Amino acid sequence: MNRVPNPLIDELAGDLVPVRPISLARGVALVALAAIATVVAVELFHGLWRGAFSGQASGFFFIANGMLGLLGAASALAVLRMASPRVGNGHEGARWSAAMLGLLPISALLVLGFDGLTSELTHDVEGFHCFLAGSGFSLLTAGALVLWLRSGAPVSIGSASLYTGIASGAIGSFAYGMACPIDTMGHLGIWHVAPVALCALVGKLVIPRLVRW
Template structure:
C-alpha cells in the first residue's frame, strides 16, 4: 500500500522544534534563587536586623514573618504548578495559607480598635517605608514567577496572576521584614501585610496579558 504524501502536514511539521520539558524542581529552584537574591539585596541595602540573634525580637516578629514566609512559599508553589496544568492540580494549600495569613491584619485591627489607638497606624513613622520597601523587594520574585508562567500554559491566567502577586508580595515583605526592628502587632499586621494586598491587585491586573497563550 503506497503512502499518499500530504504537503500540508509536511509543511506544518517543518516548523516544529523540540521543547525543553518543564520540571517542578526547576521552577522551585528559580523561586528559591529569587528569594535568596532578595535577602542578599536587603542585607546589602539595609542590613538584616541583628536583634533576632541577640534575642531582642518579640514573638510577633517570628509569627508575622513566619506567616509571610509560609504564604509566599505556598502560593509560589501553586504558581509553579499552574504553569504545567494537569488533572487533579489542586491549590488548597495556597488558599489555606492565605486564610491563615488574613488572621494577622484582622488581629491587628481588632487590637487597635479595642485596646489601642487607631492613630498608631497612621502615625507610624516607619510604616510607609516598610510598605514601599516590602513592595519593591518583591520585584525579583515577581519577575521569576512571571517568567516561569510564560514558559508554561496556565489554564486560569487570572488566578495565576493573583497568586503570583500574593507570592511576590509575601516573599518581598518577608525578606525586608528581616531588616525591620519594629516588631509590634500593629506595625507588622498592617504595614507588612499591605505589600501582599498590593501584589495581589497588580498580579491580577498585570499578569494575565503577559501569560496568555
C-alpha cells in the same frame, strides 16, 4: 494503499523543534534563587536586623514573618504547578496560608481598637516605608514566576496571576521584614501585610497581559 503526499503536513512537521519539558524542581530552584537574591538585596541596601538573632525580637516578629514566608512558598508552589496543568492540581495550601495571614490585621484591629488602628496608620513614621520597601522587593520573585508561566501553559491565567502577586508580595515583605526592628502587632499586622494585598491586586490586573498564550 498508497499515501497521498501532503506538502502542508510536511511543512508543519519540518518546523517542529524539541521542547524541554517543564520540571517542577527547576521552578522551585528558580523561585528559591529569587527569594535568596531578595534577602541578599535587603542586606545590601538596608542591612538585616541583627537583633532578630540575638534575642531582642518578640515572638510576634517570628510569627508574622514566618506566616509571610509560608504564604510566599505555598503561593509560589501553586503558581509553578499552574504552569503545567494536570488533573488533581490543588491550591489548598496557598488558600489556607492566605487565610492564616489574614488573621494578622484582624488581630491588630481587635487588640488596638479603631482609635488605636487609626493612630497606627497616621503616626507610624516607618510604616509606609515598610509598605513601599516590601512591595518593591517583590519584583524579583514576580519576574521569576512570570518567566515560569510564560514557559508553560497555564489554563487559569487569572488565578495564576493572582497567586503570583500574593507570592511575590509575601516573599518581598518577608525579606524586608528581616531588616525591620519594629515588631509590634500593629506595625507587622498592617504595614507588613499590606504589600501582599497590593501585589495581589497588581498581579491580577497586570500579569495576565504578560503571560497570555
